[in-house]
Amino acid sequence: MTWVDAIGWLGAALAITGSAMKTIIPLRCIGIGANICSLIFSSFNHNYPSLVVNLILLPLNSVRLYQMLGLIKRVKTASKSDLSMEWLKPFMTRRKTKAGEVLFAKGDVADCMFFTISGRFRLKEIGIDLVQGQVVGEMGFMSPSNTRTQTLECLDDGEVLSISYDEVRQLYFQNPQFGFYFLRLTSERLFQNMERMEEEIARLRAAVPQAETVQKAATA
Known part of the structure; x- marks a missing residue:
């Protein structure tokens, strides 16, 4: 077996492993590795259809991985700041x-x-x-x-x-970290709404005695 054959088999193993991944980031990383191995193997064996396919898939997987990593980073930042989404x-x-x-x-x-x-x-x-x-x-x-x-x-x-x-x-289930931080954001927003409601209730309760005092003074 030549080193080119070994790379081809490695690419096949990575492709199979990638299909078994449950989360998107490991899948994209393994997919990039499989694309690189397949590109090398296809170029040496003049397998042009496979070469073209992997030339398309490699930048696609790279862009999607970059987007997801950036998304996770921005969600983490948002969860620690003003809930900007x-x-x-x-x-x-x-x-x-x-x-x-x-x-x-x-x-x-x-x-x-x-x-x-x-x-x-x-x-x-x-x-x-x-x-x-x-x-x-x-x-x-x-x-x-x-x-x-x-x-x-x-x-x-x-x-x-x-x-x-x-x-x-889809975003929620593709990555556990995204799901966790999205849940945290919505939970914090819910607590903000509850605090606003409690403040309004306290304001209304404080206004009732004042209204009764005014009414008694008017009827006296």
């Missing part, structure tokens, strides 16, 4: 919105989430205006019923990025 932008689709348009209504089936780029948007039930660069609609991904709990209305013409839950689910 700009790391999802390369995977999202741009969409224009018009004033008065309802992107989703309370009770609707939730199938995607949005990232605001420009314009003004409001969550009607709680009266919160969203600034640019915010993610909205991600909690439906974690909801057992997958229904919207708020209505999102566009107040001014603008643009949003959207990503379907199916795409998020």
